[in-house]
Amino acid sequence: MEVNLLLMSKNDILNGLIEGKLSISVHGFGYVGASISSAFLRKGCHVIAQDIKQDLVQEINSGSWNFRDDKEVYDTIKEAVLEKRIFATTDYRESVTKTNFHIITVPVSIIKKEKVSIDYSHIVEACKMIGRFMKRGDAVVVETTLPPGTTEDMLKKILEDESNMAVEKDFALIYSPERIFVGRALQDIESNYPKIVAGYGPWSLKVGEALYSLIAKKGIICLSSIKAAEAEKVFEGIYRDVNIALANELESYCEREGLDFHEIVYAANSQPYSQIHMPGVGVGGACIPVYPYFLLAKNGSLKLIRTARKINEHRPNKIVERSLKKFYKRFGKNDKINVSILGLSFRGNVADNRFSPTIQLAKSFLERGCNVIVHDPFDYKDTGLPYGVKFTKDLEGALKDSNIIVVAADHNIYRELEKSVFLKLCSDKHLIVDPKNVLKFNKRI
Known part of the structure; x- marks a missing residue:
C-alpha cells in the first residue's frame, strides 16, 4: 500500500x-x-x-x-x-x-x-x-x-x-x-x-x-521559512566566532599592557550582560571556521564577520610570534628552540583535528626554525601536521628538553599536570603558553 x-x-x-x-x-x-x-x-x-x-x-x-x-x-x-x-x-x-x-x-x-x-x-x-x-x-x-x-x-x-x-x-x-x-x-x-x-x-x-x-x-x-532556519544555524556559529575573536583581541591587549586577562574577565562576567568568551590559540572544527564564509561568499560587505574571521585565522601565527619574542626576552637567543604543543584536537577530550589551529601553530613554529613536537592522548588516522613535525602520545617524551610549551587543547590530562612535571622534564629555559588557562597550577582565578 x-x-x-x-x-x-x-x-x-x-x-x-x-x-x-x-x-x-x-x-x-x-x-x-x-x-x-x-x-x-x-x-x-x-x-x-x-x-x-x-x-x-x-x-x-x-x-x-x-x-x-x-x-x-x-x-x-x-x-x-x-x-x-x-x-x-x-x-x-x-x-x-x-x-x-x-x-x-x-x-x-x-x-x-x-x-x-x-x-x-x-x-x-x-x-x-x-x-x-x-x-x-x-x-x-x-x-x-x-x-x-x-x-x-x-x-x-x-x-x-x-x-x-x-x-x-x-x-x-x-x-x-x-x-x-x-x-x-x-x-x-x-x-x-x-x-x-x-x-x-x-x-x-x-x-x-x-x-x-x-x-x-x-x-x-x-x-x-527554510531560508530562515538555514540562517539560524549559521548565525549560531558566527556569534561564537565573533565573540572568540573579541576575547582573543582583549587577551592580546592584556598581554601588551601587563594585565591578567582571566582576572579581569572573571570580574567582568559577574555582570550578567557581560559574557566574554575564553581566548585560545585559534578556532577549529568543521563548524565555526566555516560558517562565516556561508554568508561572506555572497555578502562581502559584512565587515565585522570578515574581521573576526581574519583575527581568528591569524591567531596561531600571533601566538607563535608572541611566544618567541617573550622567550628571547627572558632567556636570550637559542640556536634551536624545542617547541611542545599539547593538543592536536581543536577542543578538549575529543579526537577531532578538523581545521585545528594546532596545525597552523606547528607550521608557523617550524617555518621559524624550531623543532616541533605535538602531543595528544588520542589516535588519529591522519594528523594533518606538516612534514618535519613529530606527533606522539607519550607526554613525557613530548615535554623532554622543551623550551616553549603551548597548551592548545583543554584535554583533562593537561588540567591535572603539576608544575613539578614541567620543572623535571623541560629545559631549564622554558616558557609555558596557556591562553585558555587550562593548567590548574597556572590558574589565577
Missing part, C-alpha cells in the same frame, strides 16, 4: 514510526548521521544508514564498527544492529525505495585557495540520487548546515527534476539543522535544546513537526 506522509496526521506519522510501518534513511553516516540515527533508534524506529564508504558499511553491518567519539551513540547502534532495526548500505536505490523519510547529513564545506569557495558536491549528489529513487508521498529532510537559500534555490530544483515530482504536492521538503556537540550528541538532540524545523510549505512543516516531536523533549521551534 502506498504511503503518503503529506496526507497523514501527526499521530499517524508518530505511530507509524514507533510501530515500524514507517522508516528512515540517513544519508551520510558521520558523527551527525550516526547521532540522529541513534536518537530515532532509541524510540524504536527502523533506520537504513547509507554512506559511500564501503568499509564503513561493512563495519556497521558486521558489528565491528568502532565509534570512539561517543559511547552512547555507539552502544545504541550496536544494539540496534543486533535487533535488526538498522543496517547499512552504499546503495541509494535500496535505502530510498525501502524508507519514507530521507534525512541528509552529508557535509558542505569550504575550499580555500586564492578565494574561498563553497563545496556543494556531496549534497548535490545526495539530492540527485534521492530524487531519482524517492516515491510519491516521501519526505526529504536536510540537517546539513547550509548557506541561507541553498535548499530552496538549489536542492529543491534538483529533487524535483530528478523525481519529476513537485514539493508540497508530491513530497515534503523539510529543513532542520543539526545542533549537536561532539561527545554529548544524544543529550543535545533529545533534551538540551529545542529542535529547529521549517518546511517548504504547511504540509511539509506538519510532516517535519511530527517526525522531530518523537525525539525532541525540549519541543520544536517552527520557523517561517
Whole structure:
C-alpha cells in the first residue's frame, strides 16, 4: 500500500514510526548521521544508514564498527544492529525505495585557495540520487548546515527534476539543522535544546513537526521559512566566532599592557550582560571556521564577520610570534628552540583535528626554525601536521628538553599536570603558553 506522509496526521506519522510501518534513511553516516540515527533508534524506529564508504558499511553491518567519539551513540547502534532495526548500505536505490523519510547529513564545506569557495558536491549528489529513487508521498529532510537559500534555490530544483515530482504536492521538503556537540550528541538532540524545523510549505512543516516531536523533549521551534532556519544555524556559529575573536583581541591587549586577562574577565562576567568568551590559540572544527564564509561568499560587505574571521585565522601565527619574542626576552637567543604543543584536537577530550589551529601553530613554529613536537592522548588516522613535525602520545617524551610549551587543547590530562612535571622534564629555559588557562597550577582565578 502506498504511503503518503503529506496526507497523514501527526499521530499517524508518530505511530507509524514507533510501530515500524514507517522508516528512515540517513544519508551520510558521520558523527551527525550516526547521532540522529541513534536518537530515532532509541524510540524504536527502523533506520537504513547509507554512506559511500564501503568499509564503513561493512563495519556497521558486521558489528565491528568502532565509534570512539561517543559511547552512547555507539552502544545504541550496536544494539540496534543486533535487533535488526538498522543496517547499512552504499546503495541509494535500496535505502530510498525501502524508507519514507530521507534525512541528509552529508557535509558542505569550504575550499580555500586564492578565494574561498563553497563545496556543494556531496549534497548535490545526495539530492540527485534521492530524487531519482524517492516515491510519491516521501519526505526529504536536510540537517546539513547550509548557506541561507541553498535548499530552496538549489536542492529543491534538483529533487524535483530528478523525481519529476513537485514539493508540497508530491513530497515534503523539510529543513532542520543539526545542533549537536561532539561527545554529548544524544543529550543535545533529545533534551538540551529545542529542535529547529521549517518546511517548504504547511504540509511539509506538519510532516517535519511530527517526525522531530518523537525525539525532541525540549519541543520544536517552527520557523517561517527554510531560508530562515538555514540562517539560524549559521548565525549560531558566527556569534561564537565573533565573540572568540573579541576575547582573543582583549587577551592580546592584556598581554601588551601587563594585565591578567582571566582576572579581569572573571570580574567582568559577574555582570550578567557581560559574557566574554575564553581566548585560545585559534578556532577549529568543521563548524565555526566555516560558517562565516556561508554568508561572506555572497555578502562581502559584512565587515565585522570578515574581521573576526581574519583575527581568528591569524591567531596561531600571533601566538607563535608572541611566544618567541617573550622567550628571547627572558632567556636570550637559542640556536634551536624545542617547541611542545599539547593538543592536536581543536577542543578538549575529543579526537577531532578538523581545521585545528594546532596545525597552523606547528607550521608557523617550524617555518621559524624550531623543532616541533605535538602531543595528544588520542589516535588519529591522519594528523594533518606538516612534514618535519613529530606527533606522539607519550607526554613525557613530548615535554623532554622543551623550551616553549603551548597548551592548545583543554584535554583533562593537561588540567591535572603539576608544575613539578614541567620543572623535571623541560629545559631549564622554558616558557609555558596557556591562553585558555587550562593548567590548574597556572590558574589565577
